[in-house]
Amino acid sequence: MLSTTPSELEANQSGSSGTVTRTNEGASEAASGSNESARFRKYASTPLADAKHPTAIASPLSCIRLLAFPMDIIYEIFGQLYPLDLANLAQTNRAFRAFLLESPQSDGLWKTVKVVAGETPDGPLCVPQVAWVRAMYCExxxxxxxxxSRDEVDFVLLRRICFECRWTRLLHHDWLISKSEHPILSALVLQLIPYTSMRTLSGSDIPGKRYWEPEIAATTAKVLKYWEDIEAGKPGATEALDQYKEERVQYTRAIIEHGATCKEWLRIRKKEEQALRATQYKRCVPMVARVVKFRISDCFW
Ligand SMILES: [Zn+2]
Structure with a gap:
């Protein structure tokens, strides 16, 4: 789940903290016991990664041999992969991770596979490449x-949520505040979580901020932990809470702005697909009519 701040997301995957950049994400995918990493590892569980007997490409020696090929050949091979395959490969071992996430060629390679897979836009800088690809191309x-579910991925929540779950698990801002036993805490938590909107069956948005229920619970637990530290008089606890709030606000703002861009991209793409289908239909109708006419005339011979 991506209810974390950029640094948390990075830290959860790398065991370290600091500024989040795509170049740091290589080490990030390796370890952590957090829910976020568990989710990523779930999608990373490919036959290649989980094989008891490593395949030729998964063995370290073969990896080194493959990466010893001329760069244009490697680029050509990897450029044929699907984005999710590339994400899985990036998590196979350190050599692939370094090549696919940290090398100068990696950005171009990711762009290539995304274009082939449907020109999905790049993710926001605050979200690691692999996390974005997993969200966009997951099952x-x-x-x-x-x-x-065939529902579209929510570009802000970075999840695919079916129509029924959108109605039951996306909670409205005003309803949450009115029902909360601790409105001040709830108001603070809701400032730190990305929100989306409801959609009608036709796909149009219904006004109002809607929050993903599990993210509310996770963020509330984190804020309460900071409060407990402050009440216990731990040194630096207040500053830690302030930093957490600042990171979350920035993350939320960035991902919501980026989500709006992606939605516009999707709207244009749907329009283009409709126009293409209409053109194809116009071309097909006369051909079908000719075939039907031919068959009918054939019956009377
Ligand atoms: Zn559902």
């Missing part, structure tokens, strides 16, 4: 009920 599985 058709609703993050709420786990059922198969």
């Amino acid at each position: 058709y599985e609703c993050a709420g009920c786990g059922q198969y």
